[in-house]
Amino acid sequence: MTRFTDTLWSSITDIYQAIIYHPFNEELARGILPREKFAFYMQQDALYLADFARALAIMAGRAPDEAAIIQFVRFAEGVAVVERALHHTYFREFGIETPTRQPAPACFTYTNFLLATAACRSYEEGMAALLPCFWIYREVGHDIYRRAAPNNPYQKWIDTYAGQEFDEVVTQAIALTDTIAEQASATQQQRMRDAFIYSARLEWMFWDSAYRLEQWLP
Numbered sequence: 667m668t669r670f671t672d673t674l675w676s677s678i679t680d681i682y683q684a685i686i687y688h689p690f691n692e693e694l695a696r697g698i699l700p701r702e703k704f705a706f707y708m709q710q711d712a713l714y715l716a717d718f719a720r721a722l723a724i725m726a727g728r729a730p731d732e733a734a735i736i737q738f739v740r741f742a743e744g745v746a747v748v749e750r751a752l753h754h755t756y757f758r759e760f761g762i763e764t765p766t767r768q769p770a771p772a773c774f775t776y777t778n779f780l781l782a783t784a785a786c787r788s789y790e791e792g793m794a795a796l797l798p799c800f801w802i803y804r805e806v807g808h809d810i811y812r813r814a815a816p817n818n819p820y821q822k823w824i825d826t827y828a829g830q831e832f833d834e835v836v837t838q839a840i841a842l843t844d845t846i847a848e849q850a851s852a853t854q855q856q857r858m859r860d861a862f863i864y865s866a867r868l869e870w871m872f873w874d875s876a877y878r879l880e881q882w883l884p
């Protein structure tokens with residue numbers, strides 16, 4: 667049986683390919699991504715994850731039953747744990763004492779899309795907007811893990827997203843999305859598809875932004 671989420675994934679295969687072959691991820695896998703670009707990415711990602719956790723917490727407040735409330739609260743907690751472990755390790759390594767407080771355009775666009783969707787659109791759309799954050803990172807993590815150069819300076823990042831723990835969380839997020847979609851109207855399902863695609867595009871933009879060390883103009 668084809669799950670709703672299978673059709674979501676099929677709709678972003680071109681975006682996913684663009685992500686996998688983006689020079690940021692190619693160079694990260696080969697261990698030759700300039701440290702400056704990874705540091706930029708990490709700083710933006712710290713801002714991103716804080717808002718991602720907020721969006722998950724909003725969804726917890728909107729969830730229709732206890733099981734879903736607990737799921738979203740756990741997701742939010744997991745994000746905070748990863749944020750602390752991963753980012754603080756790399757910040758120490760890069761000698762970053764005060765991480766930036768200024769989101770670059772791609773981060774700003776993405777986090778505000780997630781927060782606005784979680785808060786103001788339907789619960790179904792909120793779920794669909796949040797799903798690529800989980801799912802794309804698992805696939806990218808696995809893909810990079812398979813082709814990663816030995817002694818990769820970014821191995822800890824790769825292991826986080828290629829690991830079993832993250833895999834289990836992502837499987838739960840996909841299952842929850844299918845449960846929500848089963849009860850959704852055709853109109854809501856279409857809105858879920860749209861939200862999923864927007865987030866997938868914004869994922870690509872986030873990596874592209876880091877690769878270009880994107881700044882506000884003006």
Ligand SMILES: Cc1ncc(CO)c(N)n1
Nearest residue numbers: 711714799800803869872
């Ligand atoms: C931009 C972005 N999307 C998704 C994840 C995975 O949670 C992350 N760390 N950063």
Ligand SMILES: Cc1ncsc1CCO
Nearest residue numbers: 740741744745748800835
């Ligand atoms: C999606 C995601 N990103 C970092 S941790 C995590 C799972 C939170 O439980």
